[in-house]
Amino acid sequence: MSYNPASSQQSELRRSNRAAVLLPRDLGLIALFAALIAALGFVAVPVAGLAVPIVLQNLGVFLAGAILGARRGTLSIVTFLALVAAGLPLLSGGRGGIGVFMTPSLGYLLGWVAGAFVIGFITDRIRTGKPYFPKVLAAVLIGGVLVIDLLGALLSPLFTGLDLGVTLIGSAVFLPGDILKAVLAALVAAAVHRAYPVPPAGIRRGESAA
Ligand code: BTN
Numbered sequence: 464m465s466y467n468p469a470s471s472q473q474s475e476l477r478r479s480n481r482a483a484v485l486l487p488r489d490l491g492l493i494a495l496f497a498a499l500i501a502a503l504g505f506v507a508v509p510v511a512g513l514a515v516p517i518v519l520q521n522l523g524v525f526l527a528g529a530i531l532g533a534r535r536g537t538l539s540i541v542t543f544l545a546l547v548a549a550g551l552p553l554l555s556g557g558r559g560g561i562g563v564f565m566t567p568s569l570g571y572l573l574g575w576v577a578g579a580f581v582i583g584f585i586t587d588r589i590r591t592g593k594p595y596f597p598k599v600l601a602a603v604l605i606g607g608v609l610v611i612d613l614l615g616a617l618l619s620p621l622f623t624g625l626d627l628g629v630t631l632i633g634s635a636v637f638l639p640g641d642i643l644k645a646v647l648a649a650l651v652a653a654a655v656h657r658a659y660p661v662p663p664a665g666i667r668r669g670e671s672a673a
Contacts, residue, residue, distance in 0.1 A: 484665045489535055492661070496527040496539035497546070500553075507555030513633055514567035514623050515615065517640055518555045524575045525607040525648035528582025529599050530655050534664050536583040540575045570618025574611035581606030586652070587663070595656055600649035607648070608641045 485493075500523035508517040528536040543553065552559040554568075564572065585602035589595070616634040620627050655661070662668050 485535070486665060486667065489664050492531055493535050493539045493542055496523065496531060496536070497543040499523045499526065500540070500543045501546075504553055504555040504557075510636055513636065514619065515571060515634075516555060517637065519644070520555055521571075521575065521578075521607065521611060521641065522644040522648055524579050524611070525582060525603045525645060526651060528579035528606055529586050529603055529648055529652035530661060531583065532587045532661075532663060533580050533583030536579040537576060540579045544572060544576070565622070567619040567622040568615075569622070571611060571615035573618070574614035577614060578606045578611040581610050590656070590660070590663075596649055596653040599652050599656075600645060603645040603648050603652075604642070607645055608638070612637055612641060 500520050503519040503523045506517075506519040510517060524540055527539045530536075531539060547553050547559045547563060548561050550560045554563055582602045582605075585606065586599055589598040589602070612634060616631050617627070619625070619630050619634070623630070625633075662670070
């Protein structure tokens with residue numbers, strides 16, 4: 464069969480238009496993960512000397528990025544934070560409202576958006592091929608632990624007035640728990656990937672993404 468550049472360009476355009484559209488399934492997944500993050504708000508452990516609590520909600524952020532990919536993962540965090548900003552008491556401890564963005568939590572909350580994007584950006588590129596678990600774990604450690612904890616610690620002194628060095632050392636208290644959550648998220652994401660691979664955004668099950 465002869466190669467027709469015009470029709471090849473057209474099918475490429477059709478594929479990218481398809482991928483640009485979010486299907487009802489994608490919207491459902493975005494809402495589902497926003498709800499999961501809200502549900503994980505039941506855990507908040509205040510740490511003496513730290514302005515930000517130990518939470519479980521960042522586990523939901525890791526899962527959103529690793530399972531949904533960059534676009535839908537990021538949108539689920541943006542949806543969750545928009546609901547918080549609108550006043551719904553969805554942050555751990557039942558907090559909500561625009562005021563929570565004027566606290567030392569700001570960097571972490573922005574980090575959740577950036578972190579889900581980075582995790583998804585990496586996992587979108589490693590969906591195929593084995594071994595999957597170590598790769599997705601690396602993605603979660605980079606996007607979920609490094610990006611979020613660093614951004615959080617960097618912006619926190621704007622509100623606390625504390626020295627950046629002191630803040631960075633203090634926030635190391637989050638690391639053991641966050642690394643544990645990263646391992647758990649990678650195990651869950653790898654299991655979901657094996658048992659029920661979520662098609663990329665805009666692509667129907669059985670339809671080729673390539
Ligand atoms: C808030 O609820 O005010 C913001 C929560 C941010 C908590 C951050 S997420 C990364 C780090 N790990 C934790 O367990 N807590 C902080």
